[in-house]
Amino acid sequence: MSEYLFYIVAAITVTTAVYLIFEKNPVFGALYLIQTMVSLAVLYILLEAQFVAAVQIIVYAGAIMVLFLFVIMLLNLDIKEEARNALPFQRIPAILMGIALFTVICIVIRSKLLQGKQDQYTTAYVQSIGNTKLIGNLLFTDYLLPFEITSILLFVAAIGAIMLAKRKL
Amino acid sequence: MITITHYLVLSAILFTVGVIGVLIRRNAIIIFMCIELMLNAVNLSFVACAHYLNSMQGQLFVFFTMTVAAAEAAVGLAIIVAVFRNKETVNIDDINIMKW
Numbered sequence: 001m002s003e004y005l006f007y008i009v010a011a012i013t014v015t016t017a018v019y020l021i022f023e024k025n026p027v028f029g030a031l032y033l034i035q036t037m038v039s040l041a042v043l044y045i046l047l048e049a050q051f052v053a054a055v056q057i058i059v060y061a062g063a064i065m066v067l068f069l070f071v072i073m074l075l076n077l078d079i080k081e082e083a084r085n086a087l088p089f090q091r092i093p094a095i096l097m098g099i100a101l102f103t104v105i106c107i108v109i110r111s112k113l114l115q116g117k118q119d120q121y122t123t124a125y126v127q128s129i130g131n132t133k134l135i136g137n138l139l140f141t142d143y144l145l146p147f148e149i150t151s152i153l154l155f156v157a158a159i160g161a162i163m164l165a166k167r168k169l
Numbered sequence: 170m171i172t173i174t175h176y177l178v179l180s181a182i183l184f185t186v187g188v189i190g191v192l193i194r195r196n197a198i199i200i201f202m203c204i205e206l207m208l209n210a211v212n213l214s215f216v217a218c219a220h221y222l223n224s225m226q227g228q229l230f231v232f233f234t235m236t237v238a239a240a241e242a243a244v245g246l247a248i249i250v251a252v253f254r255n256k257e258t259v260n261i262d263d264i265n266i267m268k269w
Contacts, residue, residue: 006171010179021190026198033202047220049228064242071246094192098185105181119224150236157240164247
């Protein structure tokens with residue numbers, strides 16, 4: 001059952017991602033990207049990362065993509081603008097280079113380079129405590145310093161966005 | 170049986186699609202969305218590795234990636250709005266004032 005679900009959701013994810021890069025209208029592109037992110041949330045649920053899936057939908061599909069759509073509609077772009085392309089010959093080499101990159105990544109995945117140590121958080125253990133509770137515990141104990149630095153990063157980003165968007169400093 | 174390889178290959182496909190999108194598109198907002206797609210692909214491999222190694226670190230790292238992505242989206246879109254205000258376009262062929 002979950003195998004079929006994986007293949008269906010993976011197909012939807014890749015299809016919408018490919019539609020995104022060939023879509024002329026940025027609004028439709030943003031909608032395709034929202035679908036990609038929702039499908040990724042389904043994959044996170046299949047990987048038993050329920051909290052990450054919820055955050056993915058709330059933060060990515062909710063907050064970030066609404067910001068993108070807001071900016072697209074604020075700028076009110078001309079769709080024909082895209083037709084003017086100074087480097088039309090860049091398209092085919094770009095696709096070939098992308099295929100080459102994919103081949104290299106696949107070689108690395110198939111090699112024995114990617115080895116990891118098994119940790120204690122088995123599915124049964126995580127389910128006995130709860131995914132969200134475990135993540136919260138780790139965030140506020142072992143990962144407290146990165147968490148605080150992250151809050152400073154968000155603060156700086158908010159100030160930077162306001163300063164950049166201001167008309168006159 | 171779905172192994173970690175399936176998820177890593179899916180992640181590689183999504184990352185490649187994002188790279189190709191950055192290279193072939195000329196609209197700055199679409200390029201930005203392709204960068205978000207690449208960040209999402211990396212998040213997927215983090216979560217897959219965390220699941221198959223019975224680890225929690227991958228899931229925790231995804232939160233930090235998401236925070237960086239959110240900060241990047243806010244600042245980057247502000248830059249795009251500022252550029253549009255000066256140049257009346259977001260086509261990156263016209264935004265070449267910093268090129269040599």
